[in-house]
Amino acid sequence: METKKLALITGVSRQEGLGFEIARQLAEQDYKVIISARDTAKVIRLAARLQDEGLDIVPMVLDITSDDSVGKAFAEIAHRFEKLDVLINNAGAWYDAGVSPLSQTFDYTEQAFETNLFGAWRMVKVFVPLLEKSENGIIVNVSSGAGSFSDPQTGLVAKGDTTAYGISKLALNGLTVKLASELKPKGVRINAACPGFTATYEGTEQWGARPVPDGARSIVWAATLPADGPTGGFFRDGKRLDW
Numbered sequence: 001m002e003t004k005k006l007a008l009i010t011g012v013s014r015q016e017g018l019g020f021e022i023a024r025q026l027a028e029q030d031y032k033v034i035i036s037a038r039d040t041a042k043v044i045r046l047a048a049r050l051q052d053e054g055l056d057i058v059p060m061v062l063d064i065t066s067d068d069s070v071g072k073a074f075a076e077i078a079h080r081f082e083k084l085d086v087l088i089n090n091a092g093a094w095y096d097a098g099v100s101p102l103s104q105t106f107d108y109t110e111q112a113f114e115t116n117l118f119g120a121w122r123m124v125k126v127f128v129p130l131l132e133k134s135e136n137g138i139i140v141n142v143s144s145g146a147g148s149f150s151d152p153q154t155g156l157v158a159k160g161d162t163t164a165y166g167i168s169k170l171a172l173n174g175l176t177v178k179l180a181s182e183l184k185p186k187g188v189r190i191n192a193a194c195p196g197f198t199a200t201y202e203g204t205e206q207w208g209a210r211p212v213p214d215g216a217r218s219i220v221w222a223a224t225l226p227a228d229g230p231t232g233g234f235f236r237d238g239k240r241l242d243w
């Protein structure tokens with residue numbers, strides 16, 4: 001069995017993205033980190049960059065919307081490592097800024113839910129047996145202030161837009177609470193964490209986005225909680241966020 005703590009991160013296809021920096025920060029804390037993405041070439045290239053920094057990184061192909069892909073990743077991790085300590089559901093998409101509920105299509109909204117809600121849900125359902133084998137199994141659902149009532153800039157009541165994305169992240173927070181009760185007796189804790197508005201796309205700094213290492217730290221905090229830490233919460237920068 002793997003002796004180091006083992007973390008799996010979904011949605012690591014861009015060097016500028018949060019997943020890449022979360023992987024770096026965890027590996028710097030002596031975790032072995034499996035980074036995963038849909039695109040084989042991209043994830044192998046990104047793994048090589050982190051390996052060049054001397055970090056313990058394993059690339060893996062994984063599409064969170066596919067039962068087949070998630071099943072194969074589970075089988076490979078079970079075979080090679082026998083357990084999993086941390087699952088970070090970082091993959092997310094379908095940011096529909098400026099689109100209101102009356103104008104958004106169900107087609108787009110279904111795709112947002114397929115990734116942001118059902119993708120994370122599928123990952124949890126499949127990987128719980130490996131997380132149960134950890135002494136301190138932790139799941140982090142990377143959520144967003146866009147799915148909360150309390151975020152004054154992008155939250156649910158701030159503006160009538162970012163419809164599909166915001167509602168899918170709200171649902172992800174609800175799923176987190178439901179799963180927390182069921183996972184607690186299994187010794188697995190689950191929280192939703194928001195990175196805050198983070199500059200993962202060029203030009204967003206001018207709108208107030210913060211550096212990627214700062215956003216990633218908010219997720220790494222939730223991924224490295226002690227065994228008596230919270231479960232079923234929604235956090236940013238280690239502080240509870242109101243829904």
Ligand SMILES: NC(=O)c1ccc[n+]([C@@H]2O[C@H](COP(=O)([O-])OP(=O)(O)OC[C@H]3O[C@@H](n4cnc5c(N)ncnc54)[C@H](OP(=O)(O)O)[C@@H]3O)[C@@H](O)[C@H]2O)c1
Nearest residue numbers: 011012013017018038063064065090091092144197198200
């Ligand atoms: N940046 C922010 O300000 C901010 C704020 C709040 C929350 N978040 C959340 O933080 C997470 C990371 O976002 P980011 O800003 O770092 O953007 P990003 O680089 O675009 O990250 C999203 C990742 O999800 C992947 N993905 C999409 N669908 C997938 C699927 N079916 N299977 C596997 N991977 C899939 C994308 O890969 P492909 O290249 O294959 O599409 C991409 O690597 C997201 O959940 C986002 O909602 C970000």
